[in-house]
Amino acid sequence: MSTRTALVEHLIARFPHIPREAVLKEDLLRTGIAFDVAGLSENETGDVKPKSYFIFSFDHRPLKELGEAALRRPPEEVALTGGPLELRRTTVSVRVNPESPYRIEAGPDGRLHLVLEQSPVADVELPPMPEYYRHRLSNGKSVMEIAPTIQWGYLIYLTVLRLCQYFGAKEECQFCDINHNWRQHKQAGRPYTGVKPVDEVIEALEIIDRFDTTRASHAYTLTGGSITSQVDGLGEAEFYGRYARAIEEAFPGRWIGKVVAQALPKEQAAVFKEHGIRIYHPNYEVWDEAIFARVSPGKERYVGRSQWHRRILDAREIFGARYVIPNFVAGVEMAKPYGFDGIDEAIRSTGEGLDYFMSRGVTPRFTTWCPEPTTPLGKANPDGAPLEYHVRLLEVYRETLEKYGHQAPPGYGPPGAGNAVFSVSSFMDVLAPDEEYEGDLPTGAAGMSTGGMACDGQSSASSAGL
Numbered sequence: 001m002s003t004r005t006a007l008v009e010h011l012i013a014r015f016p017h018i019p020r021e022a023v024l025k026e027d028l029l030r031t032g033i034a035f036d037v038a039g040l041s042e043n044e045t046g047d048v049k050p051k052s053y054f055i056f057s058f059d060h061r062p063l064k065e066l067g068e069a070a071l072r073r074p075p076e077e078v079a080l081t082g083g084p085l086e087l088r089r090t091t092v093s094v095r096v097n098p099e100s101p102y103r104i105e106a107g108p109d110g111r112l113h114l115v116l117e118q119s120p121v122a123d124v125e126l127p128p129m130p131e132y133y134r135h136r137l138s139n140g141k142s143v144m145e146i147a148p149t150i151q152w153g154y155l156i157y158l159t160v161l162r163l164c165q166y167f168g169a170k171e172e173c174q175f176c177d178i179n180h181n182w183r184q185h186k187q188a189g190r191p192y193t194g195v196k197p198v199d200e201v202i203e204a205l206e207i208i209d210r211f212d213t214t215r216a217s218h219a220y221t222l223t224g225g226s227i228t229s230q231v232d233g234l235g236e237a238e239f240y241g242r243y244a245r246a247i248e249e250a251f252p253g254r255w256i257g258k259v260v261a262q263a264l265p266k267e268q269a270a271v272f273k274e275h276g277i278r279i280y281h282p283n284y285e286v287w288d289e290a291i292f293a294r295v296s297p298g299k300e301r302y303v304g305r306s307q308w309h310r311r312i313l314d315a316r317e318i319f320g321a322r323y324v325i326p327n328f329v330a331g332v333e334m335a336k337p338y339g340f341d342g343i344d345e346a347i348r349s350t351g352e353g354l355d356y357f358m359s360r361g362v363t364p365r366f367t368t369w370c371p372e373p374t375t376p377l378g379k380a381n382p383d384g385a386p387l388e389y390h391v392r393l394l395e396v397y398r399e400t401l402e403k404y405g406h407q408a409p410p411g412y413g414p415p416g417a418g419n420a421v422f423s424v425s426s427f428m429d430v431l432a433p434d435e436e437y438e439g440d441l442p443t444g445a446a447g448m449s450t451g452g453m454a455c456d457g458q459s460s461a462s463s464a465g466l
């Protein structure tokens with residue numbers, strides 16, 4: 001394709017059963033967005049919710065090369081509507097790329113637009129500053145630093161350990177910049193707490209609970225790096241579990257509790273459940289055996305792929321199959337030097353993994369790979385994976401989900417184009433809308449007893465051009 005516009009139009013026309021919003025969203029996530037100053041926030045003092053850097057950088061350049069966007073943070077997300085494609089509301093996580101063909105800029109009337117190769121694509125809404133971000137903890141730390149929210153306020157993202165003990169080239173996942181991101185924020189003098197004290201997390205949640213009067217926040221995710229030895233004298237299950245215990249004691253059933261952790265032995269994973277966690281994400285990152293060993297060498301070394309998969313399935317007995325939702329990073333299976341050369345092979349492999357888990361009751365989900373420049377895979381593949389791969393993955397994901405009669409995974413908000421708030425991939429945008437959606441899971445004490453083996457609308461694409 002001679003231009004990006006032509007590529008996007010071509011794929012929208014070729015895959016009319018995939019919502020056009022999802023095609024555009026995948027391209028934005030894999031490519032990033034350039035920002036005019038008008039699209040940036042005034043950090044924590046303005047009316048726009050700034051990007052919190054909630055775990056990884058999710059940028060295409062290091063902080064020091066982002067220009068004005070390093071001084072005035074970009075927004076956490078953007079919501080796109082209208083334009084020549086008549087887009088339904090589409091929430092997209094912000095990944096900054098000063099070289100992107102996509103740019104957010106103000107028109108003559110001062111309103112923001114997403115522009116692709118000089119042509120407007122969509123109207124842009126920036127997330128409003130939530131009231132809870134305007135308040136600080138008693139020690140002066142900001143709520144954004146301790147308990148940021150994403151997905152338009154749906155999810156409180158608690159990266160309570162900002163470093164991973166898989167360390168260095170032989171252990172770190174080759175797509176992951178968690179350790180680099182911690183370093184770059186420290187070097188820039190930004191507050192970026194390595195291990196978040198439990199009482200700070202609880203105080204930040206008290207502020208959110210008090211000021212989130214519309215109850216937009218529905219879930220929290222406890223996450224951070226893998227723990228191969230100990231942190232604060234605790235192994236991984238007890239380390240992350242202690243936060244869940246404190247949260248559930250302070251706010252019983254207020255939010256859906258989720259944890260992203262290693263695939264732990266059954267008795268350790270059960271600690272999460274005992275402390276009130278309802279959804280477990282033991283992320284398998286990539287399906288193919290040889291690629292997994294190269295791309296996630298720490299996971300291969302400390303646990304091993306087959307053991308990892310076995311533990312995912314074992315966790316069904318603790319949480320219920322529907323509530324075990326492992327993530328993979330969509331696109332790394334095509335990253336050089338380890339990945340597949342062809343889209344057909346990559347889709348076949350990833351589809352095999354989806355079939356393996358979904359036929360056993362487990363519904364994986366995925367994030368769209370951002371090729372961060374300080375990671376080995378980002379360096380070698382600055383353009384990420386082909387857009388066609390991402391669109392075909394959405395197709396096979398939905399087909400497999402329907403084949404096994406699964407519903408949209410719980411803990412991600414409403415499904416369907418125009419409804420979805422999950423912002424780091426469009427897997428929720430391509431699922432059928434749920435007209436009766438009133439929330440993913442019951443909250444309160446009744447919801448806490450969920451267990452057993454049960455466990456996270458599109459219309460056809462318009463033929464309109466960009």
Ligand code: SF4
Pocket residue numbers: 163164165166171172173176177178224225226
């Ligand atoms: S386990 Fe892998 S993806 Fe997760 S934080 Fe560690 S290096 Fe990053």
